[in-house]
Amino acid sequence: MSTSPKTAQQDWQVYDREELRSSIAVATGSRSEVLLGLDNVHCAACVARVRKSIQDLVPDPQVDLSSRTLRLSHDPARLPLSQLLQRLDQAGFSPQVLAQDGGAQREAKANRQSLARIGIAVIGAMQVMMLAWPGYFGEGQDDAGIAMLMRWAQLILATPVVFYSGWPFLQGAWQALRTRSVNMDVPVAASLLIAWGASTLRVLLGAGDLYFDAATMFVMLLGGGRYLEGRTRAVAGARLRLLAARRALTAVREDAQGQGESVPIARLALGDVLRVAPGETLPADGELLDDFAALDESLLSGEARPVTHHRGEVLAAGSLNVGAGVLRLRVSTLGQGTMLSHITRLLAQAQAHKPKLQLIADRIAGRFVLIILALALLGAGLWWHAGADKALSVALAVLVASCPCALSLATPAVFAAAASRLAGRGVLLANPAALERVQEVQAVLFDKTGTLTHNALQLQILQPLAALDETSCRRIVAALERDLPHPIARALAQPEVAGAQDVRLDARGGVSGSVDGADYWLGAPEHSGCELSAYRAQLDAQPEATWLLLRRDQQPLALLALSAVLRSEARETVAALQSEGLRVELLSGDGQAPTEALAQRVGIGAWRARQTPEQKLARLRELQQHQEKVMAVGDGSNDAPFLAAADVALAMPSGTALAQARADAILIGDSLQGIVALRQVSAASRKRIRENLSWAFVYNLVMLPLALGGLLTPWLAALGMSLSSLIVVSNALRLGAGGATRSS
Amino acid sequence: MEALYILIPLGLTIIFAAGAALIWAIHSGQFENLEQAERLGLDDE
Known part of the structure; x- marks a missing residue:
């Protein structure tokens, strides 16, 4: 899951500490068993590489391809965990230590x-x-x-x-x-x-x-x-366990200078100020420092609608930030208690469901x-x-x-046979009941970035417009986007650059914040309020790219162009769905030109650009009011309300935890063809x-x-x-x- | 027919041995991750 905040300092030794051990390891005699999440593991050859990289240290590591996890047992006295983590990191697998409560065992x-x-x-x-x-x-x-x-x-x-x-x-x-x-x-x-x-x-x-x-x-x-x-049922439970585990160990803490740094939760102290990006889980109970915040507490209380909290109220660990911006809170309850008890509750609920x-x-x-x-x-x-x-x-x-x-x-x-058939075709069925509804679907709504295109955007152009040079602009942009979960942020953030202060998302999708005492804004050029006529020709030359403008006060500093790579199977999948008589629409938060260009390339006639989460939800409800059953395919936290309201919700494997927790099925093969497979298997199983x-x-x-x-x-x-x-x-x-x- | 006096108890003994072997195999984790094991076996070629 690439959204997990990268620890600024790769200080693996923190995981050797006694205080963390009880929450990450299950002890069996003198050995302890740990569960690690891995990035960049896609195929059997990758699995073999993982094994090879630590073969001399751990004789029998268990790598699970579908969940991208590694379970291994080691003797902490002789082989510190940090050594293993370092080895895996060097081999390019970015290990993430996952919380365990012995539930899986x-x-x-x-x-x-x-x-x-x-x-x-x-x-x-x-x-x-x-x-x-x-x-x-x-x-x-x-x-x-x-x-x-x-x-x-x-x-x-x-x-x-x-x-x-x-x-x-x-x-x-x-x-x-x-x-x-x-x-x-x-x-x-x-x-x-x-x-x-x-x-x-x-x-x-x-x-x-x-x-x-x-x-x-x-x-x-x-x-x-x-x-x-x-x-x-256990399959869905295991997935949820993994989601819970992935969130549990680090938090973004604000230090005395107002810089955000990722720290293990075990190191938090009462009174620490934490930042929680949209789509992330609150790591500890705490008092809200912003004017208001919207939280999804459904995993705690069962209440499906977001709950609005005001300044000074105590927020519960385990809720998800579904607001537009980063929220700040002061830790008020601590200890292993908060987060771990939340995970336990979550699992108990999933199993009792x-x-x-x-x-x-x-x-x-x-x-x-x-x-x-x-x-x-x-x-x-x-x-x-x-x-x-x-x-x-x-x-x-x-x-x-x-x-x-x-x-x-x-x-x-039938559900068991269907789930195993689907797993072989890259679809993890989280909610078997959805299998029946897949057949009744009449409309499919796609998100763009991360769904029809590959998740990773790439920075193609960074053109300075004023006194600041390219390197400085790049640093400012990285600082602004550091803690945000959006794909744009992933393309721009750099782990070694400290986060900006007072980072805020505004209603038009722009982000503002202060770096080294100066206030900056980054967002779509149309919303910048700057005079664009000088750059118009350049912007129009590449309509499919996502253009961003960085400004300080009202002065434009740089133009950036990001573009995403279209998934190779996207066109084929859309055509297959359309040939079955389904209405296919594209709802993108992105600008008019890139959305239109992409819609044309994949063959979708009906598209809407610049969609806020509310607008996406409204379009979905509109279709549902015409008695249409709607399937939604998305990945980001801004798709969460729309996924939750859809009759069938599919999430991409790289999506945020929020999107995945709400999905009926996860396309673990990272391919849209899973949708076609899902329809076929659903028809047969019905x-x-x-x-x-x-x-x-x-x-x-x-x-x-x-x-x-x-x-x-x-x-x-x-x-x-x-x-x-x-x-x-x-x-x-x-x-x-x-x-x-x-x-x- | 007298052979049955030996064969039935013998059969019972074998069945109980088989049951014990099955329980041992299950508890030593031999039936876990069957699908993945199959996949790995195929791709290693």
């Missing part, structure tokens, strides 16, 4: 555990099936000894499946019952315990039908469904469960005249047949979900009366359930197959 452990539970369930269920099979046809019954051996073998195999693999269901049911409520785990646990208990009793007695096959298959299929569902469909399912589940239990009792009552054995068998068959196994697998299996849901629904509808009528034995019910679940899963997996092109 806990998650990995939980993931391993559920995988182990499923593995055991699959092995056990298969074996129990094989052993039960002869019994279905009355074979092997003539030898009483063998028959008994096979019954005992089933008991031995089924017990770990029910109590180890099925533990989450038993636990969930117990927790629900203890609070005097019911959930979906209750009928599952009931059928597991009834089937296992009755069968065990019959093994001991040496006579009667066994239901171990039904019980184990039940655990295997339900466990599999839950695992898949959990995985998709359930998809809307799931919430509705949970709400009706309570009533549904009672109906299932009542039906099972009804079945037992109806068949009581045929003996307790038959009654038990009917009750079990009803419990198994009414279990919405296939129904519960129908959507998560079809699969419909097929799956209708199949599962029909299946349950047909099976239930059969079970109540006593026509279905528990093993037949379990077999039917497995087949139906298998159909649903293989149907979902068809998504992942075929043409799996991988971007690297």
